[in-house]
Amino acid sequence: MKGRWNAMSLVELNERSKAIFRQIVETYLETGDPVGSRTISRADGIAVSPATIRNVMADLEDLGLIAAPHTSAGRVPTDFGLRLFVDGLMEVGNLTREERASIEGRCVASGRTIEEALGEATKALSGLSRCAALVMVPKRELSVRHIEFVPVGPGRALVVMVSEDGSVENRIISLPAGLPASTLVSAGNYLNARLGGRTLEGAMTSIRAELEARRAELDDLTARVVEAGLAVWSGGNDLPASLIISGTSNLLDNVQEATDLERIRLLFDELERKQDLIRLLELARDGRGVKMFIGAENNLFSLSGSSVVVSPYMNGANQIVGVLGVIGPTRLNYARIIPMVDYTAQVVSRLL
Secondary structure, rough: OHHHOOOOOOHHHOOHHHHHHHHHHHHHHHOOOOOOOHHHHHOOOOOOOOOHHHHHHHHHHHOOOOOOOOOOEEEEEOOHHHHHHHHHHOOOOOOOHHHHHHHHHHHHOOOOOHHHHHHHHHHHHHHHHEEEEEOOHHHHHHEEEEEEEEEOOOOOOEEEEOOOOOOEEEEEOOOOOOHHHHHHHHHHHHHHHEEOOHHHHHHHHHHHHHHHHHOOOHHHHHHHHHHHHHHHHHHOOOOOEEEEEHHHHHHHHOOOHHHHHHHHHHHHHHHHHHHHHHHHHHHHHHHHOOEEEEEHHOOHOOOEEEEEEEEEEEOOOOOEEEEEEEEEEEEOOOOHHHHHHHHHHHHHHHHO
16 A cells, blocks of 8 residues: 555645644654544644544555554654655744854854864754754865875885875885885885875876876886875775764653663664765765655664754855754654754855
8 A cells, every 4th residue: 555655645635634644743743652533633623523533544554654653552653654744744944033143153153164164063953953963074185295105014114194284194005025215215205296285186197197107217116105105095085074973962852761762872873883874965965955864764774763854065166065964863843954954054055
């Protein structure tokens, strides 16, 4: 039945069924408790008997929109039902003037780096949403000031790269046994002559082309050291970005049952897998606007039953460079959080 419903629309539900479904979802999102027919019958605009409501609920359950968490309980929306509600029935709210000012005030502060501003954006989001907030920070390609090969033992050398902002990164490479120290100096001199003031990514292609064409006056050993140095840097950036997460303690608020605590524990475990989370956020960079991953819609959060509401942000060239948003249990206040995430992404985009 659910498979058939996938091809259908909420428009095909009659008005009574839509009203009852809406009431179930909104009550559940507000309270976190299963919703029974008697509770629905007391709601404004539901002028039918509990028996009629139970019949409609049975139909909604057959369609896969709601489910009973345990015997003799009320009903809660499924992940599938939440998706259809958010896409088809929910009325998105507007941020208050105070909420907009709070977001702008945290993000737009003089003297902050982009990373600091993005960190403040997550703090603003987590504070207003009472959930955890996250932002994917694009990996910066800094110009290289200096690169050096330092011997650290037989057959090994440390490749030290100093960027224009003074940051230092190191990598270990393997070398042929008995390599003279002068070869490491030559390799460093060769790369410094071609990297100074350029990004590694921007210079790497031309350096490799020069090596392959053997236009450089290098002996074979020096060329091998240069190639090893380039290889270790190109292979050392598996992640295209870093991740800032704020407000994880908010996820512990309103935990009522042991099952809730277990779901939060699983979510903490999932948040620790930052590589997987970054790859998930990469999916949100395919287009503009707010995107949602509800519960089992994404394998990463299938265990904890969590939802992610995210939006990409852009740089001055109108290019999408990162993603920010909110993560928490599927019982999110989507109507409030969606415009909150959207507005924060707009503020960050203006900053960039």
